Amino acid sequence: MGILKTIFNNTAEPRGFWGRLMARGMNSGHARQAIWGIGLMDIPAGARILDVGCGGGGNIARLLERDASCHVTGLDHSSVSVAESRALNANAVESGSCDVVQGGVQDLASLFPPASFDVVTAFETIYFWPDVQGCFRRVHDVLAPGGSLYVVNEEAVDTSSAHRWEGLIDGMSVYEPEDIVRMLRDAGFEDVSRTDETRRNWLCVRARRLR
Ligand SMILES: C[S@@+](CC[C@H](N)C(=O)[O-])C[C@H]1O[C@@H](n2cnc3c(N)ncnc32)[C@H](O)[C@@H]1O
Numbered sequence: 001m002g003i004l005k006t007i008f009n010n011t012a013e014p015r016g017f018w019g020r021l022m023a024r025g026m027n028s029g030h031a032r033q034a035i036w037g038i039g040l041m042d043i044p045a046g047a048r049i050l051d052v053g054c055g056g057g058g059n060i061a062r063l064l065e066r067d068a069s070c071h072v073t074g075l076d077h078s079s080v081s082v083a084e085s086r087a088l089n090a091n092a093v094e095s096g097s098c099d100v101v102q103g104g105v106q107d108l109a110s111l112f113p114p115a116s117f118d119v120v121t122a123f124e125t126i127y128f129w130p131d132v133q134g135c136f137r138r139v140h141d142v143l144a145p146g147g148s149l150y151v152v153n154e155e156a157v158d159t160s161s162a163h164r165w166e167g168l169i170d171g172m173s174v175y176e177p178e179d180i181v182r183m184l185r186d187a188g189f190e191d192v193s194r195t196d197e198t199r200r201n202w203l204c205v206r207a208r209r210l211r
Contacts, residue, residue, distance in 0.1 A: 027058030053125025057085025
C-alpha cells in the first residue's frame, strides 16, 4: 500500500519524479474524456479561459488547438504541474496566448481580479479541492457575467467504482452528480446543467454565471 499511496497521491499534487510521470501520464490517460468535454463547451472567440488544476497542461493545449484566438491561463498548486504545463505549451507561453500560475483554487480571490475569465474549466480536479462549495464560490467570482464553469469528471455518473480511490489518495472526496449540481447552485450559479456519457461513465456539468 505504501508505494501505491506515494504514487497515487501525485494525482492530488504531483511532486518530484513520480509527479512528473503522473502529470505526463494524465495528459494521455485523460485525453479521450477531455476531448469529449471540450466538445461540449460553448467557448466564444477570444475567450479568456482559466483551466484550474491544469496538471501536465494537455488540456491547455487542447483548448488552444480548438480556438487559437483564446487566451488560456493554467492554475495548479503543484510546482511540477506548473513546470510541465509551461514546457508542453512553451510556444503559446512565448507568444502570449498562455500563462501558467502556481496557486490553489481556494485562493482565486487573491490571484485574479473579479470577472477576469469568460470560461473556467476543471478536469478531474474538484475531488481534491478543500471546501469544494467555497471554491465554487471563488470560481463564480472570477467569472465575468455570462461566463461558464465546466466540471469534467470520469467514473462520475455512477460513482460506485470511484470511491476506491478515496482510500488510496489522501484528502480525495468523490461527489455524486446531483451534489455537484446542488453545490454549484448554492455557490451562486444560476443555470446549472449536466451531460452524462453513461456508457463511459463521464460527467460534464456546466454552471453559468448570468449576472
Ligand atoms: C488528477 S489531476 C488532473 C490534471 C488535469 N486537469 C487532467 O485532467 O489531466 C488533478 C490536478 O489538480 C491539481 N489540484 C488539486 N487540488 C488543487 C487545488 N486546491 N488548487 C489548484 N490545483 C489543484 C493537482 O495538483 C493536479 O495537477
